[in-house]
Amino acid sequence: MPDAVSAAPPSPADHCVLVAGRRLLTPFPRRADLAELPDDVAWVPLGALDGVRVWAAGLPERIDTLGRWRGWPSVAASLGEPLAALAGRALQIVTWRHSHRFCGACATELVDVPGEHARRCPGCDLYVPMQLSPAVLTAIRRGDEILLVKHTYGPTELWALVAGFVEAGESLEETVHREVGEEVGLTVSNLRYFGSQPWAMSGPGVVLTGFLATAAPGAEPVVDGKELAEARWFPLNDLPDALPPTYSISRWLIDAAVAESAR
Ligand SMILES: [Zn+2]
Structure with a gap:
């Protein structure tokens, strides 16, 4: 499964899991329903649901007009699998990206490594994988x-x-x-x-x-x-x-x- 920030944006019919803080937007919208999102959102591929691609993205704050924002336990309890796993995966990846923005060695802003859940420092070349x-x-x-x-x-x-x-x-x-x-x-x-x-x-x-x-x-x-x-x-x-x-x-x-x- 390809897993990293993608240069190609989601298609209009793709599913999107939006995360703001520790909250997720439900029900998961299609990209076409999110016209009001800013263009610079970093979309991360999560996999596919019934043959339709699924993407995650973090927003700096909730946009209440988009729908209802819920915590993961509520999503997991009410939606069940496989949506609960996708929601959990989105939450983990978005949270990790948010807390790993700068190089721990030289404080330069990290850049994404294409095709991986990892970042690299353009200053000192430190490789920062998503650690479990x-x-x-x-x-x-x-x-x-x-x-x-x-x-x-x-x-x-x-x-x-x-x-x-x-x-x-x-x-x-x-x-x-x-x-x-x-x-x-x-x-x-x-x-x-x-x-x-x-x-x-x-x-x-x-x-x-x-x-x-x-x-x-x-x-x-x-x-x-x-x-x-x-x-x-x-x-x-x-x-x-x-x-x-x-x-x-x-x-x-x-x-x-x-x-x-x-x-
Ligand atoms: Zn560095």
């Missing part, structure tokens, strides 16, 4: 129970999973063991990779990876009080209502643990 930030989520089972936690940040009302960013020099598995140890003081075994999801909510380039793991019988969590407010074992057949949304890998992991225990 992997993070891990772990669904920990103890027999027919699952460990759910409440975070002190983000959506604090939800019962979620132990999670954390991969640090330099770590494997994903090492991150799981470190985060589980730091956040809830547990040792886990039987670590199994489940899947992954690009996640537009936590900043540009975040890729969530999910794992299933097992804690020893009788093991009890001890919350760190910094990142977590609470951690509790729940029977897999009697989970709380306030779970992560159905479009999130957190929820897919919880559902997988439920299915696993029902077998």
Whole structure:
């Protein structure tokens, strides 16, 4: 899939995903519906939807006359796939471009590298690719129970999973063991990779990876009080209502643990 700023502008029938701040314009308009946009908008190809090309662009501010501007969780919850993934991808790429305008070494304004999601410094030739930030989520089972936690940040009302960013020099598995140890003081075994999801909510380039793991019988969590407010074992057949949304890998992991225990 070609992926970079294109010299050729979108065709009138192409779909456009517009981003302003952390908001997306919905429903996604066609280019022909956006006559009032300035000519200097940088269009980034996102792929195709039913054979029609899709483009992303960032605007310096919302233009309210164009339609309704919504956050990604609302878009993901209501539109579903594949629109949710396109919206998330647009948000991540536009946010990255906005926060990588100047060279970190010599402060010259960066230019786009044709055909790539990358920029280059015309001053010192520094190459600046769009870097990804992997993070891990772990669904920990103890027999027919699952460990759910409440975070002190983000959506604090939800019962979620132990999670954390991969640090330099770590494997994903090492991150799981470190985060589980730091956040809830547990040792886990039987670590199994489940899947992954690009996640537009936590900043540009975040890729969530999910794992299933097992804690020893009788093991009890001890919350760190910094990142977590609470951690509790729940029977897999009697989970709380306030779970992560159905479009999130957190929820897919919880559902997988439920299915696993029902077998
Ligand atoms: Zn430079």
